[in-house]
Structures are given as structure tokens and as C-alpha cells.
Amino acid sequence: MKRLIIIGSLLSAIAVMLGAFGAHALKSVLSITELQTYETGVRYQFIHSIGIILIAILYHIQPSKLLLRAGMFLYLGILFFSFSLYLLALKEVLGISSWTFLGPITPIGGVFFITGWVLTAWSFLSKRHE
Numbered sequence: 001m002k003r004l005i006i007i008g009s010l011l012s013a014i015a016v017m018l019g020a021f022g023a024h025a026l027k028s029v030l031s032i033t034e035l036q037t038y039e040t041g042v043r044y045q046f047i048h049s050i051g052i053i054l055i056a057i058l059y060h061i062q063p064s065k066l067l068l069r070a071g072m073f074l075y076l077g078i079l080f081f082s083f084s085l086y087l088l089a090l091k092e093v094l095g096i097s098s099w100t101f102l103g104p105i106t107p108i109g110g111v112f113f114i115t116g117w118v119l120t121a122w123s124f125l126s127k128r129h130e
Contacts (some may be wrong), residue, residue, distance in 0.1 A: 048082075073113070079107050
């Protein structure tokens, strides 16, 4: 669980840095639509990196392999969802316009997010609580 707290904390710090970078350095470079796409990636990264930390805390309340899997799915969701949005927003700037595979990767990340949250709920539903 210590590993999940470290991962969640570092991903949160990166989200803050990427958000600041987007607000300052990219504001004049990206279109409004591209900037909104980028900001969506930052927002989802930040929310789900805090979710990873929350799952690590929940693990101390009720240790469960499902919670470990949930944390991993949120991590994968960030990689697939947020990072594909960053690349989609920056594809012209980075010269990767031909990377057509990025669009379909984003919803896969969304499925990973959903799976992570469902596993979190399931870990508590599958055991008796007082």
C-alpha cells in the first residue's frame, strides 16, 4: 500500500505541474478545444491520483486484493485516458498528427477508471461490515 500512496502522490504532483504548464505555456499555443482536451486530462489525472491514495487508506481499514487491483486500474486509467488526451491535444505541436490510434485509447482508460471504482465498491460489498 505504501507503493500506491507514493504513486498517487507523484501523479498528483505531476498533475499540478501539467496543469500549470497548460495554463501558462500552452495557452497561447493550443486552440480552445485542444486546451480543453488537455485540461480534461489534467482534471481526470488529479481526481484519480487522489483516488489511488484513498484506496491505499481504505486498504488499512479492510485489506483486500480487490483494492490492490482497483488502485492498479486507476493507475492504468491515468496512463491510458489522461496521457492519450495530452498527446491528442499536443499532436500538432509534437508533430504526431498521424498517430490515429490515440483516439481509441482514451475510452479504454475510461473503462479502467470505471473498473477501478467498481472494484473498490465490490471490495466492501463482498465482506460483512459492522
